[in-house]
Amino acid sequence: MFGRFKKKLNEVIQKVSETVTPTDSREKSIEHHELVESESIISENCADIRYLDKNTKDKNQKTKKTISEKLKSAVKVVSEKKIDADVLDNALWELELVLLENNVASEMSEAICTEIKMCLVGKSVSRFEVKNIIEETFKKNVRESLECEPLDIYGIIEKNKAEKTPTLIMFLGFNGAGKTTNLAKLGYLLKDKGYSCVFAAGDTFRAAAIHQLEVHSETLKIPMIKHDYGSDAAAVIFDAKKHAKAKGIDVILADTAGRTHMNKNLLEELKKIVKVNRPDINILVVESIAGNDIVEQGRVFSEARVDGIILSKWDVDPKGGAALSLTKAIDKPIVFLGTGQDYKDLKEFNIEEVIDNII
Ligand SMILES: Nc1nc2c(ncn2[C@@H]2O[C@H](COP(=O)(O)OP(=O)(O)OP(=O)(O)O)[C@@H](O)[C@H]2O)c(=O)[nH]1
Ligand SMILES: [Mg+2]
Helix, strand or coil, X not given: CCHHHHHHHHHHHHHHHHHHCCCCHHHHCCCHHHHHHHHHHHHHHHHHCCCXXXXXXXXXXXXXXXXXXXXXXXXXXXXXXXXXXXXXXHHHHHHHHHHHHCCCCHHHHHHHHHHHHHHHCCCCCCHHHHHHHHHHHHHHHHHHHHCCCCCCHHHHHHHHHHCCCCEEEEEEEECCCCHXXXXXXXXXXXXXXXXXXXEECCCCCCHHHHHHHHHHHHHHCCCEECCCCCCCHHHHHHHHHHHHHHHCCCEEEEXXXXXXXXXXXXXXXXXXXXXXXXXXXXXXXXXXXXXXXXXXXXXXXXXXXXXXEEEECHHHCCCCCCHHHHHHHHCCCEEEEECCCCCCCEEECCHHHHHHXXX
16 A cells, blocks of 8 residues: 555655755765764764874864864855745646645645745755655645544444444445445454444345345354345344344444445435434445545535545555545544455554555
8 A cells, every 4th residue: 555656755755855955066975964963973083082192183183173164064055055936846846746646635735735835945954854844744734634533433332332222333335335345344343352243234226235245244153134135225224223222232234235426316315224224333435446536425425424434445556645635525534444355454544554654
C-alpha cells in the first residue's frame, strides 16, 4: 500500500527542495545542518588536542580558524538566498500533479501547496528545512483530513450487552466493494474476542450471495439466518435480531445487496431496512481502488446513514490518496482496513501508521 505514491512523493519533495534552493559549486555538496554539525565537530576535536608542542598547536588553531570561517561564509551564502515565488510555484505544480495522480482530492492538494507557499515564499531557508516544511505540511493536512469522532464498536457492543440487547452491525456498499468478505472477517475478529455472533443473509437480491455467506458461516461456525432468494431483506434482518435476542447472542452481522449510484430503488430499499431494523452501527464498505469515486459512494450511502467505514482492498491499491478524503467528505471515521482475502486480513485503522507509510 502507498508503494508507488510514497516513492513518487518522496522524489518530488526532494526535487522541489533542490529547485527552490539552487546551489553553486561550493555549496553543492554541503547542507546548512551539515555545516553546523561539521563546525561543532571541528571545534570539539581541536579543543581536545592538549598535548601537542606549541608550533603544532598554533598550526592547528590556524587551520581551525580557517575552516570555521569558510564554513560560516558558506552558511551565510545559503541563508541569504530568499525563495522566489515563481520558482516555488513551478516546483509545487509538480508536487500537486503527483498528489492528483495518486487520487488525493484536488481541494486537499491545493490546500497543501498553498500552505507550503505561505511558509516558504521570500524566506531564507536551507534545502533541508524546505524538505522538512513540505513533509510536515503534508502530514498535518493528512492528519486533519482523517481525524473525526471515533466509532467505538466494542464500547457499543459492551453497552448493549450490559442491557441484554444484541448489537446490530449492518454492511452497506457499492457492488463488489467487499461487504460480505469483510463482514465475515469482522465475525472472525469478534468471535476471537469472545463475542457470540449470528449472520443475517440480507442480500436477497442474488441467490449466490446467500450461498457465499453460508460458506463463511460454516467455516467460522457462526450461525446464519436466511430467507429465500428474492425475499424481503428487512424481514431477514428482523428475524436475525429476534433470534439473537432469544438466544442471548451478542452481535448480528447483517449483509445487504450491493447498490450502484444509479439504482434508486435499491437505495430506497436500504433506507427501509435501516428504518425497520434501526442498526446500532452501519458500516460502509468501499474499495480503495475505486479512486475518487469512493467519495461519491460515501455521499450516496450517507443518505441511508453511515457510522463508520471499512476501506477494503487496501493491499492491492498502490495509490491510496482517495482514502485520505473520504472521512473529511462524510465526517465518518475509517475503522478498519481490508488487507487481503483471508479472515485475518482486517486491520484496525491507525492514522499515524498510515502517515508513516506515505512519507
Ligand atoms: N485483495 C483483497 N480482496 C478483497 C478484499 N475484500 C474483498 N475482496 C475480494 O473482493 C471480491 C468481492 O468481495 P465481496 O465480499 O463478495 O463483495 P460484496 O461487496 O459483498 O459484493 P456484492 O455482494 O456483489 O455487492 C471478492 O473476490 C473478495 O475476495 C480485500 O480487503 N483485499
Ligand atoms: Mg456480497
